[in-house]
Amino acid sequence: MLKVENLKKQYVSFEGGPGGGVLGVSFEIVQGELFTLLGPSGCGKTTTLRAVAGLEVPDTGRISLGGTVLFDGEAATNVPMYDRDIGMVFQSYAIWPHMSVFENAAYPLRVSRTRKLSAREIETKTMATLDMVGLSEFAKRPSTQLSGGQQQRLALARAFTREPSLLLLDEPLSNLDAQLREQMRIELKRLQRETGVTAIYVTHDQAEALAISDRIAVMNQGRIVQIGAPKEIYGRPSSEFVANFIGRTNLLKGTVVGDVAAEAVATVKTALGMLDGFFSAARRAGQAAALVVRPEHIAIISRGTAGDVEGPANRLSGRVTRETYLGEIVEYLVAVSGGEILVRTSSTSDISNGDSVSLIFPAERTIALLEA
Numbered sequence: 001m002l003k004v005e006n007l008k009k010q011y012v013s014f015e016g017g018p019g020g021g022v023l024g025v026s027f028e029i030v031q032g033e034l035f036t037l038l039g040p041s042g043c044g045k046t047t048t049l050r051a052v053a054g055l056e057v058p059d060t061g062r063i064s065l066g067g068t069v070l071f072d073g074e075a076a077t078n079v080p081m082y083d084r085d086i087g088m089v090f091q092s093y094a095i096w097p098h099m100s101v102f103e104n105a106a107y108p109l110r111v112s113r114t115r116k117l118s119a120r121e122i123e124t125k126t127m128a129t130l131d132m133v134g135l136s137e138f139a140k141r142p143s144t145q146l147s148g149g150q151q152q153r154l155a156l157a158r159a160f161t162r163e164p165s166l167l168l169l170d171e172p173l174s175n176l177d178a179q180l181r182e183q184m185r186i187e188l189k190r191l192q193r194e195t196g197v198t199a200i201y202v203t204h205d206q207a208e209a210l211a212i213s214d215r216i217a218v219m220n221q222g223r224i225v226q227i228g229a230p231k232e233i234y235g236r237p238s239s240e241f242v243a244n245f246i247g248r249t250n251l252l253k254g255t256v257v258g259d260v261a262a263e264a265v266a267t268v269k270t271a272l273g274m275l276d277g278f279f280s281a282a283r284r285a286g287q288a289a290a291l292v293v294r295p296e297h298i299a300i301i302s303r304g305t306a307g308d309v310e311g312p313a314n315r316l317s318g319r320v321t322r323e324t325y326l327g328e329i330v331e332y333l334v335a336v337s338g339g340e341i342l343v344r345t346s347s348t349s350d351i352s353n354g355d356s357v358s359l360i361f362p363a364e365r366t367i368a369l370l371e372a
C-alpha cells in the first residue's frame with residue numbers, strides 16, 4: 001500500500017559538512033498494517049515520517065501510496081502535502097489554541113473535501129473519538145486548559161476522526177505517564193484495528209513497539225537494520241545492535257567449531273567454554289559467531305540440584321555477585337569462568353547473593369546472530 005524506496009535526506013551539519021538524516025531507507029507496508037519505526041534518538045525516524053507526509057523534500061528516492069507516486073527524485077515528482085491523503089500526529093503535539101476541545105477534534109470532518117457530513121454526524125463521530133481518548137467530558141473546554149498529556153490525546157483523537165488512508169504517528173504517547181501510556185497503546189491498537197487504517201508508528205520505546213506493532217523496522221544512524229514481526233525481532237535479532245536495543249541481553253562471542261548448516265544447532269567456542277546455539281544461516285568452521293541469550297531464558301538453580309530442560313541445553317556454573325529486586329522479577333549477575341551472565345527470573349526464587357549456582361539455557365534459545 002505504501003512503498004518507500006531508497007529514501008535519502010541528508011541535512012547539512014551546523015558546521016556546514018554532511019549532517020544526520022536518512023541515508024537510504026526502503027520498506028513496504030500493506031493495507032491495515034501497523035508498522036513501527038523503532039530506534040535511538042537521532043536515527044532518522046521523524047525525518048522518514050516527514051518525507052512520507054510531504055513536509056520534507058527528500059534528496060533522492062521514491063514514495064508511492066496506493067499506486068500513486070507521491071515523490072520521485074528522478075522524475076521530479078512531488079505531490080504537495082495537502083494533496084496526500086495522510087494524517088499525522090506530531091512528536092510535539094499541535095492543537096489549535098483558539099478552538100475548544102470539541103472543535104479541535106471535529107475540525108478534520110468540517111473541512112473534509114471528500115466527505116460531506118451533517119452536523120449531527122459530525123457531532124456523533126467526534127464525541128465517539130473524544131470518548132475513546134477519555135476527553136468527552138472536556139469537549140466544551142478551551143483546548144488551552146488541558147494538561148500536556150490531555151493535549152496529546154486530543155491530537156490523537158483529531159488524527160483518527162479524519163480517517164486518512166495513511167496515519168503517521170510520531171511518538172504520540174510520549175507525554176503520558178507510564179500507566180496511561182500502557183492503557184492508551186492498547187486503545188490505539190484497538191482503534192487502528194477497528195478503523196482498518198494503515199499506520200506508521202514511531203517510537204524509541206522497545207516495549208511499546210513490541211506490544212502494538214504488526215511489524216517493526218529497527219533503525220540506526222539513518223538506516224533500517226532489521227525488519228520483522230515483534231517475535232522475530234526479539235527472538236531472532238540479526239545484529240548486536242538490534243539484540244541490545246530490544247531488551248537486555250547476554251552476548252557471547254566466539255568461533256564456530258565445525259561447518260554449520262542453516263537452521264541447525266551447532267557448537268561455538270567462547271571464553272565461557274563450548275556453547276550450543278541455533279544458526280539460521282550456514283557457517284564455516286573457524287568463522288566468528290556471536291550468541292545471544294536473553295536473561296529470562298536462563299534457568300538458575302542452586303548448585304547440586306537437578307534441573308530438567310528438554311532437548312540440548314547449555315550448562316554453566318558460577319556464583320551470584322549481584323542480586324537486584326525489581327518487583328515481579330529478580331535480576332542476578334552471575335560470575336562464571338571466563339565472564340559474567342545476567343539472569344532474570346520470577347522473584348519467588350530463593351537464590352541470593354553469594355550462592356553457588358548452575359545456569360541452564362536451551363540451545364534453541366541461544367541464538368547466533370546473522371552478522372558476526
Ligand SMILES: Nc1ncnc2c1ncn2[C@@H]1O[C@H](COP(=O)(O)OP(=O)(O)OP(=O)(O)O)[C@@H](O)[C@H]1O
Nearest residue numbers: 011012019020021040041042043044045046047204
Ligand atoms: N532541520 C535539520 N537540520 C539539520 N539536521 C537535522 C534537522 N532535522 C534533523 N536533523 C538531524 O537528522 C538526524 C535525524 O533526525 P530525526 O529528527 O529524524 O531523528 P529521530 O529518529 O526522530 O530522533 P528522536 O527520537 O530524538 O525524535 C539527527 O541527527 C538530527 O540532528
Ligand SMILES: [Mg+2]
Nearest residue numbers: 045046047091
Ligand atoms: Mg523524532
